[in-house]
Amino acid sequence: MFHKEGAKIILGALVVTVAVLLLSDHFLENRWLVGAIQVFTLVFLILILQFFRNPKRHVTITDHNIIAPVDGKVVVIEEVYEPEYFKDKRLQVSIFMSPINVHVTRYPVNGLVKFSKYHPGKYLVAWHPKASEENERTTIVIENNLFGEILYRQIAGALARRIVNYAQEGTQVVQGTDAGFIKFGSRVDLFLPLGTKVDVQLNQKAIGGKTIIATKA
Structure with a gap:
């Protein structure tokens, strides 16, 4: 689960990632360059996702x-x-x-x-x-x-x-x-x-x- 504060950034990162994956393969001929760009973009998306993660935790509520x-x-x-x-x-x-x-x-x-x-x-x-x-x-x-x-x-x-x-x-x-x-x-x-x-x-x-x-x- 992800925090609501990251919704716009995550959506933007997903759009950029999909665009890069599709366009780099279409417009670039150098396979090494295409691979490097795609790997970098995927790593960037993973970092964004892990930063905005919001793990559910059981809290023992007490005033003590x-x-x-x-x-x-x-x-x-x-x-x-x-x-x-x-x-x-x-x-x-x-x-x-x-x-x-x-x-x-x-x-x-x-x-x-x-x-x-x-x-x-x-x-x-x-x-x-x-x-x-x-x-x-x-x-x-x-x-x-x-x-x-x-x-x-x-x-x-x-x-x-x-x-x-x-x-x-x-x-x-x-x-x-x-x-x-x-x-x-x-x-x-x-x-x-x-x-x-x-x-x-x-x-x-x-x-x-x-x-x-x-x-x-």
Whole structure:
């Protein structure tokens, strides 16, 4: 299954692929060149399809866990000052997504969306220290019954040129459901209350909707 955000791109890639396969064979005589063009086009289509894949995952919904909002690698676990919403210290957990990861964003907790804001910005590589403050990004805050307010931030990377955010202020959201999409590389930062028990380690692989980031008794 593929994500709806990729529908136009996938359709366009299919049209281009079919056209190249038909026309290259008709207009070019060099068989090696025809083969190379056709292979390149098919590989391009496969990459587009795998990027927009949207695997269905069974989510165990509970207020006692914060789950990974995206697939990727845990690259940051540290106390930081969060200047936009909390304006105090929080525990940051960041997950970096490579172009081969699933790029669906899922709600990490149940709760009420208290804050949702889009920021235009730069396109620094997603692991750059300033990416969280200077890149194109969205900031979303969800109020959860047990953890209180949880902030997650979708951050565009060097290749990402569009962030899709479905979170609307004042709506109730369900843990693990579709919260948006980031097109072509990026990262997501989670900002948790200090003292939160983190259940992941640096460089650990995270699976969106499945990996438990933090727990509360």
